[in-house]
Amino acid sequence: MTRRDPIALGRMVLVALLLASPTGVVLAVLAAQQRVGLLWAALVWLGVVLILAMLVRSHLVRLAGLAGWIRSLALGGEPGPPPGRDDPTLGGIVAAVxxxxxxxxxxxxxxxxxxxxxxxxxxxxxxxxxLLDPARRVVRDNKAARLLFGRGLVGRDISLVLRHPAVLEAIDAVLAGAGAQECEFTQPVPVERVFLARVGRPEGQAPEGASAMLTLHDLTDLKRIERMRADFVANASHELRTPLAAVAGFIDTLRGPARDDEEARDRFLAIMAEQAQRMSRLIADLLSLSRIELNEHTAPSERVDLGRLLIGAAEALRPLAEARGMRVELSLDPGLAPMLGQPDELTQLFQNLIDNAIKYGRADSAITVSAAPAGPEDLPAAAAALKAGPVLRVAVRDQGDGIAREHLPRLTERFYRVDTAGSRRMGGTGLGLAIVKHIVNRHRGVMTIDSVVGQGSTFTVWLPAAGR
Ligand SMILES: Nc1ncnc2c1ncn2[C@@H]1O[C@H](COP(=O)(O)OP(=O)(O)OP(=O)(O)O)[C@@H](O)[C@H]1O
Ligand SMILES: [Mg+2]
Structure with missing residues (x-):
């Protein structure tokens, strides 16, 4: 309260007059009975009014101070200690505030x-x-959005980072009051990814005027698996159809024109037997692949002596190698620790690798199969996850034509061959390395492939040894 505040001043006088009125009445009665002089009574009453006015004023000043303090608090200021803390009447208000x-x-x-x-x-x-405002500007984003589109999204029009017309139309429709919308789109950079965009209205009172919520669900892996499945069925049927067509053709020939040609019959029957074998090999490989895949999540638990297993695998393929004038040289470290595995699957793994080395190595060259413990410093980046314990390294090296770099990432895909016709001619199904990959996965190992065109290839399998 200040002197210049007439309303407060008037209120102070009014309160003082009201409080002084009982005293006034008493003094008026005493003056009327002539017990005190009128002037004396008037002076005393004025004195009382003055004292009360001063008391009321000081109270009102403290109240005004407290009001100012509370106002400053409400505005978010830090006004220091509250006025009237020690005042018994204001103390309650201060405590409550x-x-x-x-x-x-x-x-x-x-x-x-x-x-x-x-x-x-x-x-x-x-x-x-x-989250987007009615003008399609981003008002909020999350970490995944920042990773996809980069930082600094907030405040920008969404069309500056996401230019797909279908998505922008869906956003506009929701902002115009339509219900939730969905559409698929492909983001070509940095790597091609397919997304499902969902646009809806945020529920309730959304912050910062958000009127549309856009979420992007990555469908890339799903699409890839879908495509792989379709490709697999197409490839498998194609691989079966070729020998089947050959067998059916020879049956027709044997029934018709070659019916009485004994020499042709023997030749055709031999080809038919070969094609039938190819079909049964393909079916056996497919079954084996699906069986390993089914068990892939359970790590095998039999104790395996890898050295002995490799000797057996190499021995089984020795005739095949000798037929091409090749020799399989084994180099086994004597300190090879045992490992936990499934012996039949491990034999299949190394036989597939040695078989490839025989098929794709140069005639009369040597194939080296080496096995040794590997220290953490030997592990390539791809096998870094195995660092936690002892590791065994088995490498199958051939001296062949090698494999061009661009084929390496796809070698373990089902039916993938560098030279399809050549592989088929040799009776290959193109499933060998896919089986190898799944067996390695099941054994919680890693396979790396090093190849130099014109010199040869090394397939290395890194496997966890027992005793982890
Ligand atoms: N050691 C190698 N040297 C050169 N190329 C290889 C070698 N191993 C595999 N490849 C290439 O990788 C392809 C896939 O190998 P994979 O073992 O899966 O199939 P395949 O040998 O053709 O048939 P399968 O193993 O079923 O008899 C082969 O067709 C071949 O082109
Ligand atoms: Mg093979």
Missing amino acids: GGLRRMSAQRAAELTSVARWNEGLLDGLPDPLL
Whole structure:
């Protein structure tokens, strides 16, 4: 309260007059009974009014100070200690305001932590999420969205980072009041990815005027698996259809024109037997692949002496190698630790690798099969996950034409061959390395391929030894 505040001044005088009225009545009665002089009574009453006015004023000044302090608090200021803390009448108000202040600070802290938690939740989502205002500007993003589109999204029009017309149309439709929308689109950079975009309205009172919520679900892997499955069925049927067509053709010939040609009959029957063998090999490989895949999540637990197993695998293929004038040289470290595995699968693994080395190595050259413990420093980056314990390294090296670099990542795909006709001619199904990969996976190992065109290839299998 200030002197220039006429309303407060008037209120102060009015309150003083009201408070002084009982004294006035008493003095008036005493003056009327002539017990005191009129002037004396008037002076005394004026004195009382003055004292009361001063008391009321000082009270009102403190109240005004307290009001100013509370106002400054409400505006978010830090006004220092409250006025009238020691005043018994104002002390209650100060204490109550202090309580309110503490409660509101606690609420604010709670709200901040809830907001931070929500932010953490959004950032924890694997899918990119964006909130957009009615002008299609980003008002909030999450970590996955920042990873996909880069930082600095907030405040920008979504069409600057996402230019697909179908997605923008879906956003516009939702902003215009339509229900939730979905559409697929392909993001070509940095690597091609397929997304399912979902646009909807955020529920309730959305912050920062968000009127549309856009989430992107990555369908790339799903699409790839879908394509792989379709390719697999197409490839498998094609691989079966070729020998089947040959067999059917020879049956027709034997029934018709070659019916009485004994020499042709023997030749055709030999080809038919070979084609039938090829079909049964293919079916055996497919079954074997599906069996290993089924068991892939359970690690095998038999104790295997890898040295002995490799000697057996090499021995079984020795006649095949000798037929091409090749020799299989074994180099086994005497300190080879045992490992946990499935012996038949491991034999199949190394026989497939040695078989490839025989098929794709140069005639009359040597194939080296070496096995030794591997230290952590020997492990390539691809096998870094095995660092936690002892590792065995088995390498099958041939001296052949080698494999061009661009084929390496795809070699373990089913039916993938560098030279399809050549592999077929040699009776290959193109499933050997796919089987190898699944057996290695089941044994929690890693396979690396090194190849130099014109010199040869080395297929190395890194396997965890027992005793981890
Ligand atoms: N040691 C190698 N040297 C050169 N090329 C190889 C070697 N091993 C595999 N390849 C190439 O990888 C392809 C796939 O090998 P994979 O073992 O899966 O099939 P395949 O040998 O053709 O048939 P299968 O193993 O079923 O008899 C082969 O067709 C061949 O082109
Ligand atoms: Mg093979």
